[in-house]
Amino acid sequence: MQKRVDHLIAIKAFTRQSTPIPSGTSFESAVKALLEKWEDERTGYLSVTSPILFNTLSERSRQPRGVLPLITEKPAAVKSFAYYPSSLGILRIRDTRGVILGYRFKIPPHLLTTLNNSSQTLDSCGASNGGGGGRSDSAGLYESRDYTVSAADGKKYAESRELLRDGEKGREWLRENQELFDYCSNQLRFLSPEQYVRMTGSVVKDMAKTQSADGRRLRPLGGAWHGVSLNQETDSESGSRCHQDWSNDKRLFNCIVPFGEGFQGGELVLWQMKMRIGLEIGYGFFFYGSLVAHEMMDVTAGVRNSIDLFTHASNYELLAKHEQAAGKVKYPAKQKKPRSTKKKEEGQTVKENVATRRKIREGKKLRQSATSAMRIKREM
Numbered sequence: 117m118q119k120r121v122d123h124l125i126a127i128k129a130f131t132r133q134s135t136p137i138p139s140g141t142s143f144e145s146a147v148k149a150l151l152e153k154w155e156d157e158r159t160g161y162l163s164v165t166s167p168i169l170f171n172t173l174s175e176r177s178r179q180p181r182g183v184l185p186l187i188t189e190k191p192a193a194v195k196s197f198a199y200y201p202s203s204l205g206i207l208r209i210r211d212t213r214g215v216i217l218g219y220r221f222k223i224p225p226h227l228l229t230t231l232n233n234s235s236q237t238l239d240s241c242g243a244s245n246g247g248g249g250g251r252s253d254s255a256g257l258y259e260s261r262d263y264t265v266s267a268a269d270g271k272k273y274a275e276s277r278e279l280l281r282d283g284e285k286g287r288e289w290l291r292e293n294q295e296l297f298d299y300c301s302n303q304l305r306f307l308s309p310e311q312y313v314r315m316t317g318s319v320v321k322d323m324a325k326t327q328s329a330d331g332r333r334l335r336p337l338g339g340a341w342h343g344v345s346l347n348q349e350t351d352s353e354s355g356s357r358c359h360q361d362w363s364n365d366k367r368l369f370n371c372i373v374p375f376g377e378g379f380q381g382g383e384l385v386l387w388q389m390k391m392r393i394g395l396e397i398g399y400g401f402f403f404y405g406s407l408v409a410h411e412m413m414d415v416t417a418g419v420r421n422s423i424d425l426f427t428h429a430s431n432y433e434l435l436a437k438h439e440q441a442a443g444k445v446k447y448p449a450k451q452k453k454p455r456s457t458k459k460k461e462e463g464q465t466v467k468e469n470v471a472t473r474r475k476i477r478e479g480k481k482l483r484q485s486a487t488s489a490m491r492i493k494r495e496m
């Protein structure tokens with residue numbers, strides 16, 4: 117436990133400024149208490165293993181954008197996938213090397229009530245190809261809008277058209293659901309503090325240098341995540357198509373949170389992981405939407421709404437450009453490592469061998485010239 121506390125503090129997942137420290141308690145003790153509370157709340161969670169490694173998913177994601185893995189061409193295969201219904205509770209999915217690939221967690225009901233009520237106040241925006249920060253991949257036909265800050269043009273951070281279109285109503289919806297976004301962010305902070313830091317660190321400072329048309333400094337809109345997609349009214353008539361969220365950062369989880377009055381079906385299929393994840397109202401789910409081909413199964417009864425928290429890769433590309441321009445190279449070229457003793461010794465041997473061979477060659481030449489000189493003398 118202490119090691120984990122030290123790690124959370126060392127990588128700045130928790131700072132003195134961002135942590136409530138009760139009087140008479142040290143900063144370290146406060147972080148430890150928060151971590152213990154989080155562990156208590158997930159006691160007895162189910163842990164399962166993915167048949168595919170994170171590294172394999174990552175390598176295969178380098179294929180051209182829009183090309184889905186072959187397995188997605190066999191729809192019948194879904195029936196044989198491992199199924200984890202919501203009744204199994206909190207679920208952690210890891211690969212055989214211990215990398216977490218998915219995580220289902222509980223969400224307090226009052227946050228979902230607020231989400232449901234606030235979403236009903238938004239005007240209908242019409243059915244479109246929706247689905248989590250990568251709309252060009254045609255995730256499905258249902259009502260969807262993205263509120264995000266991204267650098268899609270590669271030049272500057274900007275708020276999404278849909279937020280600008282919805283204006284104050286959209287901003288009010290974001291404010292009302294801030295507690296939910298923060299709750300999900302906090303889950304991520306404990307589960308994968310590195311991801312949390314990647315989303316809330318230098319990229320946020322860089323983003324804040326840009327102002328909106330009305331003078332606000334830009335900032336992430338979905339808690340730690342830079343954007344949130346609101347998908348509404350998915351029923352048996354609509355549904356989703358298999359896709360990957362190509363625009364999202366490949367090192368970060370998406371977070372899906374279903375909500376509404378109740379529905380049946382709508383499980384999340386994770387193709388390369390050969391899994392079906394039950395996602396009833398009351399749960400949220402982290403997974404790599406950018407690496408794993410996914411789709412929602414048919415909603416067989418009721419209506420399913422959901423939010424999807426995501427972060428565009430373009431923000432990190434722009435950050436890297438800015439850091440380079442400022443002379444701050446984030447990942448400097450590898451320094452020449454000093455040779456190990458063994459290598460030094462090997463190098464020494466090679467040098468010795470070269471010198472010996474040179475001596476032999478020189479000796480041979482001397483002998484040859486002496487022989488020819490003698491031969492010339494004899495002939496004379």
Ligand SMILES: [Fe+2]
Binds near residue numbers: 248255359360361405
């Ligand atoms: Fe998606």
